[in-house]
Amino acid sequence: MGSVKIEHLNKQFNGNTALEDVNLEIREGEFFALLGPSGCGKTTTMRCVAGFETPTSGNIYIGDRNVNQIPANQRNCGMVFQSYALFPHLNVFENVAYSLNIRRFYEGGLGTKLSTLAHLLNRRLGKVDRITEQKVRDALDFVELGHLADRLPGQLSGGQQQRVALARALVMEPAVLLMDEPLSNLDKKLRNVMRVTIRQIQQKVGITTIFVTHDQEEAMSMADRVAVMHGGRLVQVDTPTALYSNPVNKFVADFVGSSNILNGMVKGVNESGETVIRIDENRQLRTTYPTTKKDVEVIIRPESIRLLTSEHAASDENILDGTIELSTYLGPTIRYDVKVGELRFEVDTVFEAGSPILPSGTAVKLQIDPNRVVAL
Numbered sequence: 001m002g003s004v005k006i007e008h009l010n011k012q013f014n015g016n017t018a019l020e021d022v023n024l025e026i027r028e029g030e031f032f033a034l035l036g037p038s039g040c041g042k043t044t045t046m047r048c049v050a051g052f053e054t055p056t057s058g059n060i061y062i063g064d065r066n067v068n069q070i071p072a073n074q075r076n077c078g079m080v081f082q083s084y085a086l087f088p089h090l091n092v093f094e095n096v097a098y099s100l101n102i103r104r105f106y107e108g109g110l111g112t113k114l115s116t117l118a119h120l121l122n123r124r125l126g127k128v129d130r131i132t133e134q135k136v137r138d139a140l141d142f143v144e145l146g147h148l149a150d151r152l153p154g155q156l157s158g159g160q161q162q163r164v165a166l167a168r169a170l171v172m173e174p175a176v177l178l179m180d181e182p183l184s185n186l187d188k189k190l191r192n193v194m195r196v197t198i199r200q201i202q203q204k205v206g207i208t209t210i211f212v213t214h215d216q217e218e219a220m221s222m223a224d225r226v227a228v229m230h231g232g233r234l235v236q237v238d239t240p241t242a243l244y245s246n247p248v249n250k251f252v253a254d255f256v257g258s259s260n261i262l263n264g265m266v267k268g269v270n271e272s273g274e275t276v277i278r279i280d281e282n283r284q285l286r287t288t289y290p291t292t293k294k295d296v297e298v299i300i301r302p303e304s305i306r307l308l309t310s311e312h313a314a315s316d317e318n319i320l321d322g323t324i325e326l327s328t329y330l331g332p333t334i335r336y337d338v339k340v341g342e343l344r345f346e347v348d349t350v351f352e353a354g355s356p357i358l359p360s361g362t363a364v365k366l367q368i369d370p371n372r373v374v375a376l
């Protein structure tokens with residue numbers, strides 16, 4: 001049973017609050033990301049689950065078992081860190097076998113302890129280690145590193161080292177896999193590759209995984225669900241798509257992807273049931289988003305805005321007239337910074353080969369679908 005339940009978790013360090021009333025239920029087999037800026041409490045939450053940190057109050061369950069009093073080495077959690085923490089003098093195979101041998105040493109009788117010790121000292125595999133050998137080979141095959149078993153960590157790329165670290169965690173067949181910023185040391189391209197690799201391995205093994213990251217793209221592309229943290233508290237726990245389209249507040253909207261955020265005042269509801277919001281003296285927008293507030297924050301994703309030039313026929317539905325201030329080519333998309341009166345909008349459009357990038361100074365119309373205007 002690899003579900004994880006966190007109930008009313010509080011953690012203080014010398015009177016300073018690091019975690020405040022954190023409540024989470026992570027389902028068995030789920031890939032769950034803890035996301036937030038530096039210092040928000042992600043690592044502390046994970047360390048409390050692992051047993052490296054003692055909660056000030058609250059309960060933690062792994063499966064049905066309350067693990068509050070269970071030491072870290074008996075919680076059956078596998079860990080992967082940012083620094084791969086491999087032994088530089090042991091080869092790949094030995095690095096992965098090490099933790100199994102340590103467990104055999106602690107859990108075995110005197111005979112096992114002696115043979116394991118001998119093995120660790122000799123670093124040679126004897127008969128007694130057949131099971132170990134098979135498990136290590138399987139784990140290395142899983143991360144597709146079987147062919148590099150004899151290499152030392154220093155002879156591997158960063159991505160390969162991280163896969164060794166993953167194999168070392170998986171070989172223990174843990175109930176829960178805990179990963180703390182495992183991709184931070186890799187360059188962007190390799191990080192993107194490793195995201196897919198880790199996700200594929202996690203799905204193959206079906207292991208409950210908690211993944212700590214400050215990178216929203218990483219969390220959103222890998223996780224089944226994401227918990228956004230801020231100042232030691234959970235702000236929103238949701239699927240990536242729900243977080244993106246329905247952020248509960250400005251912090252989440254801003255942290256998860258880029259957003260246009262405007263101050264608005266609700267004028268009323270029109271006959272179609274849409275809320276009409278004034279965004280400045282001369283302009284208003286309609287939204288289908290239900291709100292009971294008078295003063296609202298209007299949140300619009302850059303790709304939710306349709307950019308029209310004077311050539312396009314447009315109705316006057318939720319349209320704002322503006323002027324392009326800056327055009328930035330980003331490969332698959334173009335980001336336009338558009339001035340609308342005193343307001344500024346970021347608009348993302350798909351780049352199509354052959355079609356021109358509109359220059360600064362071009363007069364444009366911004367058409368905004370009322371279904372994609374969030375008012376908080």
Ligand SMILES: Nc1ncnc2c1ncn2[C@@H]1O[C@H](COP(=O)(O)OP(=O)(O)OP(=O)(O)O)[C@@H](O)[C@H]1O
Binds near residue numbers: 013014036043
């Ligand atoms: N051992 C400690 N002693 C004192 N304060 C600590 C300790 N560990 C963490 N903190 C504090 O608790 C808060 C949460 O830290 P934590 O490491 O959990 O944040 P984080 O979200 O993982 O940040 P980062 O992404 O920078 O690692 C921070 O204010 C941090 O300074």
